[in-house]
Amino acid sequence: MTDFDATRAMFHLPDGVIYLDGNSLGPLPRAAAARVARSITDEWGEMLITGWNKAGWMDQPSRVGDRIGRLIGAPPGTVVMGDTLSVKVYQALASALEMRPGRRVILSDTGNFPSDLYMADGLCRTLGDGYCLRTVAPEEVAGAVDDTVAVTMLTEVDYRTGRLHDMADLTARAHAAGALAIWDLAHSAGAIPVDLTGAGADFAVGCTYKYLNSGPGGPAFIYVAPHHAEGVRPALSGWLGHEAPFAFDADYRPGRGIERMRVGTPPVLQLAALEAALDVWDMAEMADVRARSIELTEGFIAGVEAACPMLTLASPSDPHKRGSQVSFRHPEGYAIMQALIARGVIGDFRAPDILRFGFTPLYIGLDEVRAAMAILAEVMAGNLWDRPEYKTRARVT
Numbered sequence: 246m247t248d249f250d251a252t253r254a255m256f257h258l259p260d261g262v263i264y265l266d267g268n269s270l271g272p273l274p275r276a277a278a279a280r281v282a283r284s285i286t287d288e289w290g291e292m293l294i295t296g297w298n299k300a301g302w303m304d305q306p307s308r309v310g311d312r313i314g315r316l317i318g319a320p321p322g323t324v325v326m327g328d329t330l331s332v333k334v335y336q337a338l339a340s341a342l343e344m345r346p347g348r349r350v351i352l353s354d355t356g357n358f359p360s361d362l363y364m365a366d367g368l369c370r371t372l373g374d375g376y377c378l379r380t381v382a383p384e385e386v387a388g389a390v391d392d393t394v395a396v397t398m399l400t401e402v403d404y405r406t407g408r409l410h411d412m413a414d415l416t417a418r419a420h421a422a423g424a425l426a427i428w429d430l431a432h433s434a435g436a437i438p439v440d441l442t443g444a445g446a447d448f449a450v451g452c453t454y455k456y457l458n459s460g461p462g463g464p465a466f467i468y469v470a471p472h473h474a475e476g477v478r479p480a481l482s483g484w485l486g487h488e489a490p491f492a493f494d495a496d497y498r499p500g501r502g503i504e505r506m507r508v509g510t511p512p513v514l515q516l517a518a519l520e521a522a523l524d525v526w527d528m529a530e531m532a533d534v535r536a537r538s539i540e541l542t543e544g545f546i547a548g549v550e551a552a553c554p555m556l557t558l559a560s561p562s563d564p565h566k567r568g569s570q571v572s573f574r575h576p577e578g579y580a581i582m583q584a585l586i587a588r589g590v591i592g593d594f595r596a597p598d599i600l601r602f603g604f605t606p607l608y609i610g611l612d613e614v615r616a617a618m619a620i621l622a623e624v625m626a627g628n629l630w631d632r633p634e635y636k637t638r639a640r641v642t
């Protein structure tokens with residue numbers, strides 16, 4: 246059984262704040278500050294360039310990748326860290342398309358995160374030759390996989406509504422049609438149990454600054470199924486994905502297995518923060534996290550629906566059909582969220598009208614969820630959001 250009091254004690258949460266936005270940026274794990282400071286002073290400061298060998302910086306992307314792998318059903322040696330999620334999406338797509346010559350379609354859904362769609366579109370423009378991105382409504386994906394599709398590119402948990410795709414089913418459909426399946430786990434890794442191996446996923450990508458708490462700008466990860474690992478050709482063929490980077494050969498030869506998905510110099514300090522953040526996960530069972538998350542989201546939905554009839558649930562009401570977030574719609578969603586934040590309840594807003602709340606059992610409990618519901622009820626009942634200062638949009642919403 247996971248001791249959630251113990252995991253909670255491992256985070257710094259500012260006084261007076263109820264943090265329901267760990268789905269956008271996880272809070273600071275207490276040990277991360279000291280761990281990064283140690284990397285700076287003891288490693289960078291004292292070892293200088295020898296830190297690449299002595300402090301294990303060069304192995305860090307795979308070492309950390311293996312720890313993430315344990316959370317997403319990926320065996321050791323199949324996950325590597327680096328770059329941002331957008332870059333990893335591009336990398337997975339480019340490799341997958343090359344594995345399905347003769348097919349030109351990337352299939353995705355209209356609910357996917359725009360960056361994934363933009364990256365796919367940009368790649369198609371670079372490739373020319375009829376390559377295109379096709380998007381359908383999320384509930385129509387299953388029926389849209391035909392023999393023109395080279396690869397499906399889907400985000401398992403919808404960033405706006407929290408709606409969950411059936412990874413195993415859609416992967417099987419992709420394979421039955423001769424296509425490959427890429428899964429974006431941005432809102433899955435650290436949020437819900439994921440079994441990439443069981444689902445038969447070909448590629449997966451995800452970020453670490455959301456539910457995995459690596460901090461702003463933390464690196465992304467990429468997974469390649471073991472049976473593809475020695476065959477994929479990296480489009481972003483950087484020197485650290487080379488078989489022998491320090492041979493400085495004129496020709497590119499892909500590195501062994503997942504190592505070839507590395508591109509350039511890894512973000513050592515951010516990876517140090519992530520290593521500390523992952524220590525918290527060593528104390529947690531994903532099944533417990535999921536059970537607690539369902540308890541929190543069910544409680545929140547019931548409470549908000551009872552007290553705030555003017556808010557419309559945008560997430561699936563069946564907890565098994567959503568991730569670890571809950572969204573409500575309201576035309577004044579932005580102002581309502583600003584009023585909440587002013588009162589210490591931090592969630593976020595997604596255009597055009599979504600109020601989004603993330604539930605993270607590692608550091609959020611039922612008492613805080615109840616307190617957040619009471620504040621939301623007060624804001625709605627008194628129209629406390631209806632003030633000009635809550636209606637001016639900031640750069641990040």
Ligand SMILES: *Cc1c(COP(=O)(O)O)cnc(C)c1O
Pocket residue numbers: 329330331332357358360361400404429431432452465
């Ligand atoms: C958060 C998120 C991203 C962000 O990509 P970055 O390159 O890390 O900024 C991309 N895709 C999805 C599905 C996301 O949820």
